[in-house]
Amino acid sequence: MIRILERIGAEPRVATDPAHVAGPSPKVLPGVGNFGHAAASMDASGMRQALGEVRLRGVPVLGICLGAQLMCRGSEESPGRGLGWFRADVRRFPRAAVGGAPLRVPHMGWRPVQPGACGFPWEQPRGRMYYAHSYYIQPDQPGEAVAMEEDYGGVRFAAAVRDGAVIGVQFHPEKSHVHGMGFLRGWLRWAGERRP
Amino acid sequence: MSAAEGAGGTVPRVIVSLTMLDGRLVRTRRFAGPSYVGDPINAVRIFSEKGADELMLLDIGGNEFDARTAPRLADIASEALMPIAYGGGIRTIEHVRTIIRAGFEKVVLNTALHADPSLATRAADEFGTQAVVASMDVRRGILGGRRVRYRCGRARSAVRPVDHAIACERLGCGEILLTSIDRDGCGGGYDEQLLAEVAAAVTVPVIARGGASSREHFRAALDAGASAVAAGNLFVYWGPRRAVLVNYPDELRC
Numbered sequence: 001m002i003r004i005l006e007r008i009g010a011e012p013r014v015a016t017d018p019a020h021v022a023g024p025s026p027k028v029l030p031g032v033g034n035f036g037h038a039a040a041s042m043d044a045s046g047m048r049q050a051l052g053e054v055r056l057r058g059v060p061v062l063g064i065c066l067g068a069q070l071m072c073r074g075s076e077e078s079p080g081r082g083l084g085w086f087r088a089d090v091r092r093f094p095r096a097a098v099g100g101a102p103l104r105v106p107h108m109g110w111r112p113v114q115p116g117a118c119g120f121p122w123e124q125p126r127g128r129m130y131y132a133h134s135y136y137i138q139p140d141q142p143g144e145a146v147a148m149e150e151d152y153g154g155v156r157f158a159a160a161v162r163d164g165a166v167i168g169v170q171f172h173p174e175k176s177h178v179h180g181m182g183f184l185r186g187w188l189r190w191a192g193e194r195r196p
Numbered sequence: 197m198s199a200a201e202g203a204g205g206t207v208p209r210v211i212v213s214l215t216m217l218d219g220r221l222v223r224t225r226r227f228a229g230p231s232y233v234g235d236p237i238n239a240v241r242i243f244s245e246k247g248a249d250e251l252m253l254l255d256i257g258g259n260e261f262d263a264r265t266a267p268r269l270a271d272i273a274s275e276a277l278m279p280i281a282y283g284g285g286i287r288t289i290e291h292v293r294t295i296i297r298a299g300f301e302k303v304v305l306n307t308a309l310h311a312d313p314s315l316a317t318r319a320a321d322e323f324g325t326q327a328v329v330a331s332m333d334v335r336r337g338i339l340g341g342r343r344v345r346y347r348c349g350r351a352r353s354a355v356r357p358v359d360h361a362i363a364c365e366r367l368g369c370g371e372i373l374l375t376s377i378d379r380d381g382c383g384g385g386y387d388e389q390l391l392a393e394v395a396a397a398v399t400v401p402v403i404a405r406g407g408a409s410s411r412e413h414f415r416a417a418l419d420a421g422a423s424a425v426a427a428g429n430l431f432v433y434w435g436p437r438r439a440v441l442v443n444y445p446d447e448l449r450c
Contacts, residue, residue: 104401106326106370109206130324
């Protein structure tokens with residue numbers, strides 16, 4: 001993540017302490033791991049409250065994969081409270097696709113970005129993005145806050161959610177070649193203009 | 197139904213699997229006779245520039261993972277703009293953490309799945325099932341029955357591939373890298389029967405490995421039930437005057 005941000009000309013710093021996220025610069029909430037562990041770790045470090053304040057100040061935040069799922073209320077993966085920024089829960093993909101064929105989980109691989117599919121407030125990303133997840137974001141109201149929707153085995157899931165300055169993406173732009181770099185460039189430019 | 201249909205819009209991955217010995221890239225045939233083909237950092241950089249779907253770096257020396265190699269692995273991983281996995285001698289959760297911290301998305305477990313199966317579960321608990329790949333090397337016996345081998349193909353077991361795959365899925369592995377030792381380096385295509393049996397027994401993605409030399413081989417593996425295909429020699433090969441060529445041509449995409 002750090003490497004990619006540096007490659008596109010940003011100067012990322014790793015926040016290990018709640019004090020590190022106090023400034024107005026855009027924040028990335030990446031994530032590999034387990035929902036429950038991450039939720040507990042946010043409590044232990046004080047990051048939950050600090051991130052809540054970041055959001056209330058209108059500072060742009062980009063959540064990636066587990067980072068995006070943490071912006072929801074909770075997950076079927078493990079007990080633990082998310083940030084609750086989206087009225088959405090995180091569900092496990094079912095064992096079977098709509099129609100009954102077995103569904104391979106984790107959902108892993110590249111998907112082309114559908115033309116016109118994205119509600120990001122900057123130029124539509126192009127190319128393809130890499131996904132690697134067993135759990136997906138399901139909003140309470142279909143389509144609510146959904147900036148990009150995808151379909152895996154007949155299961156519609158939110159590939160991206162957005163509310164104001166907060167954006168969460170299920171795919172991994174930091175692992176999606178030039179396509180992901182283009183997405184991150186677009187986000188950074190937008191976030192830079194938007195910062196309070 | 198083919199894997200491509202089942203994936204519902206997700207393009208089947210064509211994975212470059214690179215085998216490494218003493219820090220250098222090698223190629224093998226039926227897991228034997230390693231010959232030097234190049235430098236891993238260079239190769240990873242080229243595959244990244246070519247837009248390869250995914251990379252796997254597998255150390256086949258058989259030694260336990262040495263944390264002192266981590267800085268070099270981090271240099272290799274930093275060249276990858278796509279997902280990259282590492283396997284080779286991973287025995288402890290500390291090894292797993294070191295490799296993930298070096299910038300790899302996935303760890304590939306093989307011998308540990310026999311020696312200390314709970315490692316897979318602990319790794320999946322900490323980093324998610326998508327970060328843990330179960331690698332199984334399969335060889336046909338004299339009577340034709342397929343059995344799982346470990347320790348880079350050197351150690352025999354009485355375990356049937358299907359049983360091992362089911363066990364690995366239960367442990368929390370998110371993918372199965374299924375290698376046919378008999379087909380490795382031969383270019384005659386994957387072991388489709390093996391693929392079909394294993395893919396039918398589990399719901400995690402199965403990656404075909406061993407024997408590909410054409411796009412037709414990829415298609416056949418996907419039709420047999422594989423979710424992704426891996427190849428090494430197809431992408432790293434001897435050119436004229438035994439010059440090493442590294443390529444990932446568009447026409448091989450699925």
